[in-house]
Amino acid sequence: MDYERAVENAPPGWRKFGLKALARLPEEVRRHELNRVPEAERELVDAGDPAAIERLRKAFFWTFVYHLQPNLWDALSKVEPIHPEVIAALPSSARRGTDVGAGSGRLTHHLLTRCEQVVAVEPSAGLRAILKHRMPMVKIVAGWAEALPLADRCSDLTAACGALGPEPDVLAELERVTAVGGSIALINPECPEWFEAHGWTRLTAPKIAAPEHDSWIDEVFGPPDPPRELLTKRITN
Numbered sequence: 001m002d003y004e005r006a007v008e009n010a011p012p013g014w015r016k017f018g019l020k021a022l023a024r025l026p027e028e029v030r031r032h033e034l035n036r037v038p039e040a041e042r043e044l045v046d047a048g049d050p051a052a053i054e055r056l057r058k059a060f061f062w063t064f065v066y067h068l069q070p071n072l073w074d075a076l077s078k079v080e081p082i083h084p085e086v087i088a089a090l091p092s093s094a095r096r097g098t099d100v101g102a103g104s105g106r107l108t109h110h111l112l113t114r115c116e117q118v119v120a121v122e123p124s125a126g127l128r129a130i131l132k133h134r135m136p137m138v139k140i141v142a143g144w145a146e147a148l149p150l151a152d153r154c155s156d157l158t159a160a161c162g163a164l165g166p167e168p169d170v171l172a173e174l175e176r177v178t179a180v181g182g183s184i185a186l187i188n189p190e191c192p193e194w195f196e197a198h199g200w201t202r203l204t205a206p207k208i209a210a211p212e213h214d215s216w217i218d219e220v221f222g223p224p225d226p227p228r229e230l231l232t233k234r235i236t237n
Contacts, residue, residue: 001165001190002060003036010058011180013220017064019045019053025067025215029123032068033063038174068105070126074104076221078095079083079179079213086206090114090230094156098177101147101163105132107187108138115157121148145170148177156182165190166198178235188227195231203230 001009017180022030034042037056044052070143087110097115102122108131112228120135121143122128128140143149145160146169150215158178164170166184174184189195196202219223 003041005190006059006062007055010061011221014058014154015056016220017057017061017068019057021064022056022060025063026125029063029067031121032059060101066124066127066179068126070104070124070130073127074130076101076217077104077106079184079204079217079224080106080226081211082110083205083208083226086228086230087189088186088205089203089232090159090188091157095184096155096179097157097159098150098155100148100158100160100174102140103161103163104129105134105138107159107161108135111157111159112138119150119155121150145174148173150177152176153179155179157185157213158182159185159187160189162189166194175235180235180237182235184233184235186231189231191232192229195233200231200233202230203232205230220227 005037025033037045041052041055046153090110092114095113095117096116097111099111099118099120100106102120104127105120108120113134117139119139119141120131121132121141123142124146125142128142131138132140139148144165145164154178155177158174166189178184186195192202192211203217205228207228208226213224
């Protein structure tokens with residue numbers, strides 16, 4: 001998600017994290033995330049501009065959650081289950097599956113029922129720990145979507161849920177690791193209209209209600225909205 005879009009779409013709980021949260025991020029994560037902040041904006045933040053600091057706190061909300069309070073994300077994912085029609089539309093069998101930005105395993109456990117082997121790529125150490133405890137049979141590796149630590153053509157089903165958009169470097173990596181004849185499946189990607197306009201097959205399932213949940217979920221994240229968009233592409237060469 002680009003910086004301006006992240007600021008605009010920040011959930012109500014962005015106020016939960018102050019600027020000091022930036023220093024608490026692992027160094028590699030902090031460096032990675034600051035690279036997406038426009039240079040002029042970083043200068044304003046460094047100068048102590050209150051409006052720029054507020055924008056940065058909004059833009060980094062999800063980063064702070066994933067890396068500093070991963071249990072919050074895990075709780076949200078449980079009340080935003082992937083729509084059954086989307087799961088049913090995924091390829092029913094594949095030898096090797098990959099979950100990019102796997103989080104705590106919301107999509108990963110569905111891939112386990114479809115793939116002989118599953119690799120989960122996740123940059124957050126906290127989320128990797130949850131996933132490892134929950135699904136020890138999955139191979140879990142640290143990495144970012146734009147630089148996947150995987151071999152060329154190693155995946156027959158390369159999937160992600162709610163983590164990716166149409167960034168050229170990310171799309172190039174997804175195609176690089178997906179075998180000829182295999183598929184890329186993105187659930188609730190950013191800008192689904194872009195994917196559809198570029199030849200991806202789109203499925204939009206009917207909206208479903210979230211399971212009953214504690215009120216703090218809405219206060220931090222806004223009303224839960226279970227993922228229901230699926231964009232797929234078959235790799236032919």
